[in-house]
Amino acid sequence: MKKFLSLLAVLAMVVSLCACGNNQAPAADTVQSTDDSGAETGAQTAAGVMPAIAKEDIKVGVIHITDPAEGSGYTYTHDLGIQGMQKNIGLEDSQIVRKNNVNDSDATAIENAIRECIEEGCNVIFATSWGFMDTCEALADEFPEVIFSHGTGYKSNGTNFNNYFGRIYQARYLAGIAAGLKTESNKLGYVAAMGQDNSEVTGGINAFAMGAYSVNPDCEVYVKVTNSWFDPEGETQAAQALVDLGCDVIAQHCDTPNPQTVAEQNGVWGVGYNSDMSKDAPGAVLTSVMWDWSVYYTFAVQSIIDGTWSGENYFGGMNEGLVTIAPLSDLCADGTQEAVEAARNQITKEGFNVFDGVIETNDGSTVGADGSTLSDGEITGSMNWYFKNVVVK
Amino acid sequence: MDMLIKFLVAAVGAGTPLLFGTTGEILTEKTGHLNLGVEGMMSIGACIGFMVGYYSDNFVLALCFAALSGAFSALIYAFLTVTLMANQNVTGLTLTIFGIGFANFIGIFVLNKSPEGTLKLPEKITAAMRGIHIQGVSDLPVVGELLFSYSPFVYIGIFIAIVSAYYLNHTKAGLGLKAVGENPGAADAAGIKVTRVKYLNIILGGAICGIGGVYCSMIINGGVWISDNVGGLGWIAVALVIFANWQPSMAILGSFVFGALRVLKYYIPQSIFPFPIAFYDMLPFLMTALVLVISSMRKSSRINLPASLGLNYYREER
Numbered sequence: 001m002k003k004f005l006s007l008l009a010v011l012a013m014v015v016s017l018c019a020c021g022n023n024q025a026p027a028a029d030t031v032q033s034t035d036d037s038g039a040e041t042g043a044q045t046a047a048g049v050m051p052a053i054a055k056e057d058i059k060v061g062v063i064h065i066t067d068p069a070e071g072s073g074y075t076y077t078h079d080l081g082i083q084g085m086q087k088n089i090g091l092e093d094s095q096i097v098r099k100n101n102v103n104d105s106d107a108t109a110i111e112n113a114i115r116e117c118i119e120e121g122c123n124v125i126f127a128t129s130w131g132f133m134d135t136c137e138a139l140a141d142e143f144p145e146v147i148f149s150h151g152t153g154y155k156s157n158g159t160n161f162n163n164y165f166g167r168i169y170q171a172r173y174l175a176g177i178a179a180g181l182k183t184e185s186n187k188l189g190y191v192a193a194m195g196q197d198n199s200e201v202t203g204g205i206n207a208f209a210m211g212a213y214s215v216n217p218d219c220e221v222y223v224k225v226t227n228s229w230f231d232p233e234g235e236t237q238a239a240q241a242l243v244d245l246g247c248d249v250i251a252q253h254c255d256t257p258n259p260q261t262v263a264e265q266n267g268v269w270g271v272g273y274n275s276d277m278s279k280d281a282p283g284a285v286l287t288s289v290m291w292d293w294s295v296y297y298t299f300a301v302q303s304i305i306d307g308t309w310s311g312e313n314y315f316g317g318m319n320e321g322l323v324t325i326a327p328l329s330d331l332c333a334d335g336t337q338e339a340v341e342a343a344r345n346q347i348t349k350e351g352f353n354v355f356d357g358v359i360e361t362n363d364g365s366t367v368g369a370d371g372s373t374l375s376d377g378e379i380t381g382s383m384n385w386y387f388k389n390v391v392v393k
Numbered sequence: 394m395d396m397l398i399k400f401l402v403a404a405v406g407a408g409t410p411l412l413f414g415t416t417g418e419i420l421t422e423k424t425g426h427l428n429l430g431v432e433g434m435m436s437i438g439a440c441i442g443f444m445v446g447y448y449s450d451n452f453v454l455a456l457c458f459a460a461l462s463g464a465f466s467a468l469i470y471a472f473l474t475v476t477l478m479a480n481q482n483v484t485g486l487t488l489t490i491f492g493i494g495f496a497n498f499i500g501i502f503v504l505n506k507s508p509e510g511t512l513k514l515p516e517k518i519t520a521a522m523r524g525i526h527i528q529g530v531s532d533l534p535v536v537g538e539l540l541f542s543y544s545p546f547v548y549i550g551i552f553i554a555i556v557s558a559y560y561l562n563h564t565k566a567g568l569g570l571k572a573v574g575e576n577p578g579a580a581d582a583a584g585i586k587v588t589r590v591k592y593l594n595i596i597l598g599g600a601i602c603g604i605g606g607v608y609c610s611m612i613i614n615g616g617v618w619i620s621d622n623v624g625g626l627g628w629i630a631v632a633l634v635i636f637a638n639w640q641p642s643m644a645i646l647g648s649f650v651f652g653a654l655r656v657l658k659y660y661i662p663q664s665i666f667p668f669p670i671a672f673y674d675m676l677p678f679l680m681t682a683l684v685l686v687i688s689s690m691r692k693s694s695r696i697n698l699p700a701s702l703g704l705n706y707y708r709e710e711r
Binding site: 066067069073195224225227230231232233234236237238240241244245256257258260261262264265279280281392393 | 396399403406407410497500501504505509510511513519523609613614615616617619620621622624626655656658659660662663664669670671674
């Protein structure tokens, strides 16, 4: 009897847990057929490779690696983008299915989450994390009528599976200008999630360092690597170590606002990432490097409705409004606004691509050639060097 | 030299949540119950403590509620494993998953209602929990920074560990507790109320873990709420119990050594020691393995592992 009772109690705990975990997932609707309406709205009117789907028949599945309500980080920003898309296009709540906390190194969990979405009638899948890539590729073959769009990777099949990412380095260059003008110790700190072998992080550090160098050639960028995409304690400790080294502006490429709160408590400044972190550390944040994913999500869903979905990879930047920096706070040095606007003009109007010409690295060699710029492939795939004022100590 | 002092200060800060978790788990394991729910109890303490602090602006009240909620979650565990004799490992793991889910659920619920889109503790509390400053003493060079500059949690943690060590080794109740963990049947025959001792100490252990949790949400995360804010520290505390050989006094040393190993990668000059970062991530666990090997080789050394750890006590089968 006691064993039975205890089993019952453990079961109750498990059930209550499930109840907590699923609170965000909308109830399953009946599966809707998309074929008829797709034909009616005139499929393949433009250069589309997939039949158009009428607005009321669109059902979007979103695969999140963590929970959108985590606070300020990666998934939160992606979900703001989904909400923005929903508003721009005018979709109903029932047309969006979210799968949260999908472990991106667990292929079975990813596959289950995507299959559940499709069973619930989703015909568009947005998968927001790197590790979802291979599963998306495989399922795109199995479900040729479903459109898969995967963030931050590089694979695509030209029809129903594409990839989307953005030129976040452009925004980091501007943030580097704000940091370079503000620093008094000429030491900028940078809490990085991953080391030199990760192009995404390393490219961001280089753009930040080049932006700072452009206004303050004496400043150096100190890098501390947590070696994890989510490590609240490690991010705090890394930021504290940078402050202890004498850094007075703490930038970050990691998920929690912890580096910014550390900066605030130590009376130094910081540059946030993902969303506007001035809400978390108003006494420290100069600006934040931000994504506006709604730009892409709106573009993608609209092109599906219009029948112009091309299946091509998307790599948007400041011109598209996909990346930007938060409005500069009052903490910024005088003249920051002008310097940032000038650089923004160079990027958006004059074709400046940050990684132009010959670039000196911190081990004495050079990258690139006069009169050319690094290709997108080199920026996203093989940036494994640091700019000359970057110090790994 | 300056960086060395800062490294030691950071090591103490990184070790403090582990100290609470380890001390709490030692008291629990001394009853013969292996509670793998440390992470969950810390999460619940982190959440309840944070929310009470957020709404009441009162540091002491937040601390009390963190301990109470940790105690309550340990009570669930104690009820299941002591009274209903459920499998300890499964119950502990369930408590971990439940605790993290519960904390995130409450966090999301409150966050969605906040007008600023963020939960940040009021300045009054952040000021109280930041480093103490004693006029004169804290200003001393080196000593002041190394001994009198920490957040109140550090002193509370060391105090609890010392009191626990005294309790375990020098009080009648503590010796009774040890007897229960070694051989509950014998303890029962000697007139010790086994069930009561188990309940009390498991709950006490949970309360200590709860305080460790609120350290995570208040100090590590700078007073801003984020999901999953304990971030796996509870699991390291479970490993540290073995490192500390079930002695609260060793837990003080162990947690600060672990803290030091965790922050080492940020403070060691990479130009002199160019090891990959992953090497430093491995160090604390390499250390645990080494301690296990060494302590099992030295036959003479007393191993304090409670003999009946993990076994439920069926009074009827005595």
